[in-house]
Amino acid sequence: MSKIYLVGGSVRDKLLHLPVADHDWVVVGATPEDLLALGYQQVGKDFPVFLHPSTKEEYALARTERKSGRGYTGFICDFGKEITLEQDLIRRDLTINAIAMDEDCNIIDPYHGVDDIKHKILRHVSPAFREDPLRILRVARFAARFHRLGFTVAPQTLELMKQMVLAGEVSYLTPERVWKETEKALSTLNPQIYFQILEQCGALPLLFSSLDLTANISDALKKSAQLTDDLTIRFAVLCAQLSNKLAVEALCEKIKVPNNYTKVAVMVQQYRNNLERVQTLTAEQIISLLNSIDVWRNPLHLDQLIIASQTFSKTTSFAQANYIKEAYKIANSVNVQQIISEGYTGKQIHFELQKRRIEALLNCI
Numbered sequence: 241m242s243k244i245y246l247v248g249g250s251v252r253d254k255l256l257h258l259p260v261a262d263h264d265w266v267v268v269g270a271t272p273e274d275l276l277a278l279g280y281q282q283v284g285k286d287f288p289v290f291l292h293p294s295t296k297e298e299y300a301l302a303r304t305e306r307k308s309g310r311g312y313t314g315f316i317c318d319f320g321k322e323i324t325l326e327q328d329l330i331r332r333d334l335t336i337n338a339i340a341m342d343e344d345c346n347i348i349d350p351y352h353g354v355d356d357i358k359h360k361i362l363r364h365v366s367p368a369f370r371e372d373p374l375r376i377l378r379v380a381r382f383a384a385r386f387h388r389l390g391f392t393v394a395p396q397t398l399e400l401m402k403q404m405v406l407a408g409e410v411s412y413l414t415p416e417r418v419w420k421e422t423e424k425a426l427s428t429l430n431p432q433i434y435f436q437i438l439e440q441c442g443a444l445p446l447l448f449s450s451l452d453l454t455a456n457i458s459d460a461l462k463k464s465a466q467l468t469d470d471l472t473i474r475f476a477v478l479c480a481q482l483s484n485k486l487a488v489e490a491l492c493e494k495i496k497v498p499n500n501y502t503k504v505a506v507m508v509q510q511y512r513n514n515l516e517r518v519q520t521l522t523a524e525q526i527i528s529l530l531n532s533i534d535v536w537r538n539p540l541h542l543d544q545l546i547i548a549s550q551t552f553s554k555t556t557s558f559a560q561a562n563y564i565k566e567a568y569k570i571a572n573s574v575n576v577q578q579i580i581s582e583g584y585t586g587k588q589i590h591f592e593l594q595k596r597r598i599e600a601l602l603n604c605i
């Protein structure tokens with residue numbers, strides 16, 4: 241007789257009274273053939289994972305995993321009918337992710353995840369934690385995600401993460417995985433915690449080379465999460481302290497950051513200081529700044545630059561924001577069609593437009 245349990249994030253989030261995104265199920269006492277016969281569709285290449293015929297939710301056969309190689313290679317996986325729920329749960333990352341719930345909503349919690357939820361602790365289940373280097377990032381991400389609820393990483397878990405870093409495990413993480421976790425961490429209300437935990441376990445310089453997580457950057461990152469949902473801005477804040485455009489591009493290349501993120505990060509690194517002192521700039525310099533961020537074709541760039549810069553501001557008001565917005569409005573009111581109708585052609589249009597935008601500003605500042 242097989243038995244089905246809800247496991248992982250969905251049980252954790254239910255117990256935390258948080259919305260549950262997707263359900264992961266574990267099936268104990270069944271074979272792949274049993275599930276195929278019931279119409280489940282096999283999706284896991286290496287692991288026995290199936291999609292439910294109607295709900296399409298993931299059902300995995302209970303399994304044990306042992307690592308025989310380094311990094312991601314050489315997992316020995318056993319998913320025989322005799323594998324118990326406890327055996328399946330012990331190979332998981334954190335105790336709060338290793339709680340199961342049966343069909344009658346009974347909690348099965350052999351590794352005391354419920355206690356850890358109560359005491360708000362992120363704790364590894366067993367030494368098997370170290371078999372997957374991605375877990376270093378996951379712990380940092382959960383620490384960021386649940387920071388607002390008061391969760392912290394257990395000292396023993398942080399110690400284990402340090403040992404994994406020292407053993408060189410981080411080098412087995414692919415850029416894609418690093419970025420995926422980082423992007424999820426950026427979407428939390430406290431992205432700075434993710435980077436702080438990675439720093440504490442020694443992974444930060446290995447993963448994000450030139451990044452120096454100063455208190456200033458941490459504060460700015462936290463503020464960015466309060467000011468905007470735009471993750472490209474949050475990432476740009478992280479990169480704003482890098483010494484130049486090349487350093488930003490090198491970091492983005494290293495972890496394969498999507499282009500839209502790189503663009504905003506480069507823009508903020510290059511022009512944040514100009515915006516900071518916008519009130520001291522000449523009309524010509526202001527137009528040059530607006531040209532540099534390509535605001536005419538992409539008005540969103542201006543908002544992105546403003547919000548990213550604002551996160552570094554010590555005061556709550558950021559007077560530069562209204563100043564540059566007003567300047568943009570004035571410069572943008574110059575009518576190109578008018579210039580064309582006056583007979584300007586080719587490159588002359590651009591020069592005349594530039595000139596009139598500067599004049600328009602001069603009349604106002």
Ligand SMILES: Nc1ccn([C@@H]2O[C@H](COP(=O)(O)OP(=O)(O)OP(=O)(O)O)[C@@H](O)[C@H]2O)c(=O)n1
Nearest residue numbers: 248249250264331332333334337338372374375
């Ligand atoms: N490297 C990993 C990835 C996953 N898991 C286990 O697989 C479950 C499901 O993983 P996943 O769906 O990736 O994460 P969730 O914990 O559900 O979290 P999220 O809400 O971010 O999806 C986890 O709860 C955990 O028990 C693990 O032990 N080690």
